[in-house]
Amino acid sequence: MKKIIGILGGMGPAATIDAMGKIIKNTPATCDQEHIPVIAVSFPDIPDRTENILSEGESPLNKMLAVLRILEAAGAECIIMPCNTAHYWYDELKASTKIPFLNIVEVTCNKIVSEVINNVAILATTGTIKTGLYQERLKKDNVNYVVPDDIQQGIVMESILAYKSGDVERAYQLMETVITQLKHVGIENFIMGCTEIPLILSGCGDKERYIDATGELVKKAVGWCCLVNNGTK
Structure with missing residues (x-):
């Protein structure tokens, strides 16, 4: 089984789909079976990141952590989060998992x-x-x-x-x-x-x-998966 990319998504939903499409576009595959497995969890009800930063609205961290737990349990082996603002909480998220977590x-x-x-x-x-x-x-x-x-x-x-x-x-x-x-x-x-x-x-x-x-994040994730799947990492 190839290594699996996990997408901590929903922030927003269209950006999550865009990341998935760019994974496909950037994967050197000639058939379905050569593509990288992806598990995407898109929870749009994660509280607004900018609202929390600017006006102390509800923190999104607990719901982001909940999505991370789902991805771990599902077998994700490399995490990407296609939301720039959410990377304000990157250190807390990364510290909570042993899975490689790329930073946009x-x-x-x-x-x-x-x-x-x-x-x-x-x-x-x-x-x-x-x-x-x-x-x-x-x-x-x-x-x-x-x-x-x-x-x-x-x-x-x-x-x-x-x-x-x-x-x-x-x-x-x-x-x-x-x-x-x-x-x-x-x-x-x-x-x-x-x-x-x-x-x-x-x-x-x-x-x-x-x-x-988004494109740079995806390229890094695809490159990571290709190296691991080829046994060079």
Whole structure:
């Protein structure tokens, strides 16, 4: 039996499906049997991460831990969590399991550093921005970055919430407004640091400017599974 990827999902549901699709896309398979087994648990009722960070709403940690226990019991052998903001609780989650648990912020920033990408804007939820998850990691490697100003960040958050509510066109228009403003002040690259953002921007061109955090997380998980399944790890 091949090693199994477990997805701690539901934050949000579409981002979970996107991660599953990217696992398939990034797996070097020629038939069904060569694909990587995946167990996904999508519990959308996990409390809102940004609400907890900004206004002390209900903590999502206990429900995330409950999903982690389900994945463990089901046989998952590598965990990914396609939600950037939820990585505010990454240390607690990782410490609670012996299963390898990949970090979306770490793998995304590793790509930026290894490819010498600079002059980047962080597009993410207000919760992710306020916790400094990406800022702290990029500072360590002297990567030049910017975050949207307060007005722009409000629009980014409005875009993410519009997508979650099903208004895809409005979500795109709002996000594109902020991206255009940032391009006008010289920003060349954009971290899609919320797992809804690759979905919001799925129809945009010039994709080399955009660093897809979900995609980087999935590539790392697929690479891990391939190494283990081939007996080289």
